[in-house]
């Protein structure tokens with residue numbers, strides 16, 4: 001599914017002009033376009049104050065590697081500051097568990113709850129291989145009176161999507177360099193998840209050879225040129 005709405009104003013030099021999906025590009029997704037459930041931290045977390053959230057989907061590249069060039073995502077209710085962060089992690093052991101994955105790209109943008117429509121961000125082509133994790137971060141600011149604490153529910157997901165590829169994290173400050181050390185980590189089919197599902201987060205990538213393949217077939221210059229753009 002595509003949308004012609006451009007609703008993200010990126011804050012760090014990312015292009016507002018979205019490229020159409022090119023022939024051969026891969027659209028990674030688990031949602032079916034109807035992501036009608038949102039969630040945020042439980043009010044029982046109020047004693048910790050504002051809570052950083054990070055939620056995302058774990059995908060596998062088609063072939064050895066891909067250059068990810070666009071991320072799209074649905075959102076629910078946001079905090080007074082609607083800034084979201086967009087993260088791509090590459091997982092070194094490709095085991096469908098992102099807690100040891102390495103951040104390889106991040107940027108920030110202004111997010112919006114568009115219902116079933118998607119916020120869209122074009123990014124610098126970012127190389128990933130095998131398993132990778134695409135995540136959205138947001139500060140859930142505590143609202144409501146002290147005796148009636150509440151948080152916004154920025155995470156949007158599809159209860160019909162597979163739940164074993166979606167993960168979320170809570171902490172006072174998400175440790176992106178070491179997700180395993182987050183204060184709270186759950187897969188969306190975990191015991192603390194009342195409604196399972198798949199996050200409305202998609203990634204679009206272009207399959208490319210890996211450096212190992214390039215060493216054999218002589219495309220290393222192409223790969224190295226692309227790689228430099230993500231650093």
Ligand SMILES: [Ca+2]
Nearest residue numbers: 091129130131
């Ligand atoms: Ca990987």
Ligand SMILES: [Ca+2]
Nearest residue numbers: 091095097098
């Ligand atoms: Ca892993």
